[in-house]
Amino acid sequence: MLEVHDLACLRGDRVVFSGLSLRLSAGAALLLTGANGAGKSTMLRILTGLLRPAEGAVLWRGEDIALDPAAHAARLRYLSHQDALKPALTVAENLTFFAGLTGGSVEAALDAVALAPLADLPARVLSSGQKRRLALARLALAPVPLWLLDEPTTGLDAASVERLGPLLAAHRAAGGIVVAATHIPLPLPDAQELRL
Numbered sequence: 001m002l003e004v005h006d007l008a009c010l011r012g013d014r015v016v017f018s019g020l021s022l023r024l025s026a027g028a029a030l031l032l033t034g035a036n037g038a039g040k041s042t043m044l045r046i047l048t049g050l051l052r053p054a055e056g057a058v059l060w061r062g063e064d065i066a067l068d069p070a071a072h073a074a075r076l077r078y079l080s081h082q083d084a085l086k087p088a089l090t091v092a093e094n095l096t097f098f099a100g101l102t103g104g105s106v107e108a109a110l111d112a113v114a115l116a117p118l119a120d121l122p123a124r125v126l127s128s129g130q131k132r133r134l135a136l137a138r139l140a141l142a143p144v145p146l147w148l149l150d151e152p153t154t155g156l157d158a159a160s161v162e163r164l165g166p167l168l169a170a171h172r173a174a175g176g177i178v179v180a181a182t183h184i185p186l187p188l189p190d191a192q193e194l195r196l
């Protein structure tokens, strides 16, 4: 479903990576690993279509994602380093805003990350791990086939990392693909690893 052909990326005049090819089919998981600055976030941004590679192409079901960026954006959910929350809105209101874009049940998504008890708190008072969980709750809204996750477990306690396991497993069981940049092991059994 997702293919990368002979990808090269420049940042400034530095080659971050080159000659990179891979193919992920339905249900696959890929871990992007490597040292700080190796290009993990850069790779994820290329897979979103937000950043164009210097060479090569990203294909979805055989079609270059650059041909229809809106269609590609609609089939993916991207969790960047930033949690992209509105601090003045409550936890539930933040998720309702995203659900308005994506569809899906706010209550179920809050339950998936155990944030229902904090639903009425403004996002600005959440701890950093709770903010990350609220960002992760967007994954549990309406299903899309491609999840691109940049260090999804940053700030999470052990129970929250564990809770991510069933969410990732259900996505993959439904044929979804996960690509995650990480410095620590994630609950993604049988994931491939690409060390940049």
Ligand SMILES: Nc1ncnc2c1ncn2[C@@H]1O[C@H](COP(=O)(O)OP(=O)(O)OP(=O)(O)O)[C@@H](O)[C@H]1O
Residues within 6 Å of the ligand: 011, 012, 016, 034, 035, 036, 037, 038, 039, 040, 041, 042, 043, 181
């Ligand atoms: N906007 C930019 N302009 C120039 N160089 C950039 C830009 N963004 C990133 N870089 C460089 O690209 C390289 C790859 O950065 P990237 O953020 O992809 O690394 P990473 O593997 O995700 O690192 P980390 O583990 O620290 O999150 C780094 O050397 C970084 O300095």
